[in-house]
Amino acid sequence: MSEKLQQIINKQHKTLSGDDVKIDEVIQLVGFIVGDEEFSVPILSIQEIIKPISWTRVPQTPPYILGVFNLRGSVIPLIDLRSRFGLEMQKHTEETRFIVMKNNDDVAGFVIDRLTEAIRLPKKDVGPAPDTISEEESMIDGVGKQADRIITILKVGKLLERNF
Amino acid sequence: MDEFQEILQDFLVESFELIEQLDQDLVELESRPDDLDLLNRIFRVAHTIKGASSFLNFDVLTHLTHHMENLLNMARHGDLVIDADVMDVILESIDLMKALLVRIRDSGEDSGLEVEPCVLRLDAVANGTSIPKSAGAPAAAPEPEPVVTPATSEGEEDYSGMSEEEVEAEIERLITLRQAEDAAKRAAHAGETSTAQTEEEPDYSGMSEEEVEAEIERLITLRQAEDAAKRAQKGSEPEAPKAESAPAPAPVAAPPAAAHKSESAPAAKTAAPAPKKVESKDDENRGGSAVEQTIRVDVKRLDHLMNLIGELVLGKNRLIKINDDVEERYEGEAFLEELNQVVSIVSLVTTDLQIAVMKTRMLPIGKVFNKFPRMIRDLSRELNKKIELEITGEETELDKSIVEEIGDPLVHIIRNSCDHGIETPEMRLAAGKEEGGTIQLKAYHEGNHIVIQIIDDGKGLDAEMLKQKSIEKNIITEKEADTMSEKEAFGLIFRPGFSTAAQVTSVSGRGVGMDVVKTNIEKLNGMIDIDSEVGQGTSMKLKIPLTLAIIQALLVGVQEEYYAIPLASVLETVRISKDEIYTVESRSVMRLRDEVLSLVHIGDIFEVERVFDNSEHAYVVVLGLAESKIGLIVDSLVGQEEIVIKSLGEYLKGIEGIAGATIRGDGGVTLIVDVAALMQMAKSVKSTVGQESAEAKGRSGAKNSPTDYCVMIVDDSKTDRTIMRKALEPMGITLVEANDGVEALNILKQGEYNFDGMLVDIEMPRMDGYTLAAEIKKYNKYKNLALIAVTSRTGKADRMRGVESGMVEYITKPYSPEYLMNVVKRNIKFNEGL
16 A cells, blocks of 8 residues: 555656656646637736726727726726737627736736636747748747647737837 | 934935025025024024034035135124125025035035135125125124124134134134044944043033033933934034134133023124024024924835825725615615714725825925025026015925926916016116015915915016017917907917017026926916916916825716816816807807807717717816816716826826826726816817707708709998809809898798808998898708808907807908808808719
8 A cells, every 4th residue: 555655656756857847848828719719828927817897998099999997906908809800899708808918017908708728838839920920010929739729829018018 | 334324314404404494594684684583593504514514524515614604603793794795695605505515415525516716705705805896895894893792802802813814724623623522422422421521521611611511411412312313413513612612712701691591692792602502502492392293204105105095095985885885775774874884984084094194295385485585586686677575375285296396387487577577677667666576476275276376566468469479489370369368368478489588588588488387287287377467467376286196076977988077177067058059160169158168079089989969958067277278068977076096007108188097986997087188189179069950951951963052142242242252153052142131131031042051241231240140040940051251350259249149150351262162161061072
């Protein structure tokens, strides 16, 4: 019994330390759906994910800026990612979420259609953004390949950059 | 080193405080040169700074202040009469002293500034010799005798026996000596060893009464216990008197009176800096007990506190809202009362707390006002005018951040008053006024605002001249000038680039100052109101909210959105029916008592989709900012609420028309209107207010060809009619002519034509244009007939009458055919495609 236990512990150790070695090479992402595509952002750039709450329209802004909302006393801009990506805006559903992302001091909430999952992706599986898009303009940081799917990794800094 | 830094900090803080007072005292002194109290006070400042700076080894500063002290000492004893020239030198030296202090603050040392010329001038004035201008001064020299007691005159002889340099050298030497001793003494004090003191005791008894010494010691101890932070100065203060009494020990010891009580100090004037000091220490002790009640707090901490209070206020608002909801749902339940009580206590305490914290941030506006007497003095000398400044209400308090912002605008306004307002003495006499002008600076509270008023009795503002200048400088067009009211014309002085000065002087003329005033005041959500009468003077009223972070706001609704308007900018709200809105040159206006107010719909500014438009009535929020006014049409008025300003963040900052956001009781976000920006935007926004009625016009039948449009030309002059006809013929519309109002009315009534527009001359026989328009508007079916006045009358009153009688446009003769055609096209909704 104790031998078995020891074995299990050893095994766990192994995997743990194995992970430790890998951890540098693995990036953790949060995946979500906007339109028909799956996107993701690094988990560390996400402050929180909330269910939709009411917001206030802000005039003189592009249509993809829905307005501002109150997140426990802070006034935070709300950006519709469908509209930002040039897709038709859609009514919010049960699965709609606001992802609050931050980059240094910049914070904004983004409306997404639904969350998928947290993804651990080895760095080697992340390729560069397709070079048809110019480096400057691109909101895409890279493309992750996983078994049967392709995940677009977004540049949070670019998303939070004011472009109007 | 740290201790030294601490001492240095205290020294600087106190020095700057002293200097602030000093400026005012000095200017006062000029008008009352024989006020001994004032002189003593000024002398003490120089003295205190000298003492402290020598202790801190600021040699240059010590050198300068020492010479100042010398001069002031002479004045104090009546050896020198302070006239304007002497004052100039003194003021110069004080400026230098300030510069040195600033340098010390910034770099920690007092080198790099040339004090020698100033010192020489000080000495020259003191000697009453080399400055030709101060030739009058020495005349006063023989006077001191009657004032001083025999004992002191002995002391005087002592001095006069030596040459100026010798005395100085002697004093300097003794000071240095004493400083060394004193430093040692202080060290001893700090270590609580009395050895140094006992060492000094023979020294003391050797030169003065034990009582005096005991008194001084007592005061020092008291002082030190009271205010450890101020030790630097206090420690060095007693040293100075000792140093000074050293050259003349006998006189001090001689009059026993001096030893008794400090009141007797004046008896032993010259030689008695020691008793003098006792007296001054008394003064300071009184001040000292007041000082004890205050703590210096870092402004950051107060700001933080203010932020927290802001959060609390939001919480409170929310709590009240929830309480209301709960009350509705559980009406009659027992726990409600308890909840109610708690909510009201929380809300009460929050409000009190907010007020209390706000008060901690309050500073008397005197802080700003203090620098003006000096400024006025300098300006009046520079401009060769006689100007008196009267300050009232300097104890009025307002938020620190506002105190900081208000200084610059006031400087500009006062400079302006001095330069442009107050006339030269000759001009004033010629105008039958007193030779000297007066500028009044007043501050007082008015509701949630502080009002600062600057009144001069100068030549006043001439509206016509202002317009003329503005036209010359291309700030406004002639057309704009014609329609300007007097108040609006006064407002021209705030336009960038505007200046009435013929040439740029060091005081004004660049056309920047008043622009700065306006921007700064607007930044503070303040208002400026100018009143002026030619020849009588000008009054400028600045109305500024007491605080910035938490404000009172008026909440207004448009469709389903809400906006908060800072209450400070709201003058009034009025409910009007839509009929009261007129359109003049495609802008909406309304008549508010005897003013014409331009209107703008909040929905047009903030791009609100107008889904429904139910009522016949509208609410107009009259906004005033600085000198301009505008009426903002809203759908509903929600009420007044206390709001906390929050920024929209980096991503959304700088949105035009939005000053920030606030969180309401229900947790929602409400945007705060930036009134200044809104007024700017209103200028370019096309009005849609009257549009419903314009659309209704379509009912008069579909237009299939240009000839379906029908316009009547009403003018008594055949030539004018022809000109109009020629201008409009290219459009291909049907034109009908009438000779005067009566004829026009008859043609209209016959109903042969369905008129879309009418060009009306104002001056006509039988029935003039106004009457015609009024007659036409009596009939509901002609409500949408576009009446366009074509006239050579251009006055504002005429235009107003036109608007009242129902004219939609006002074309002034002469006009270009294209212009006329465009106006007509616009007003009859001419469809170009036909």
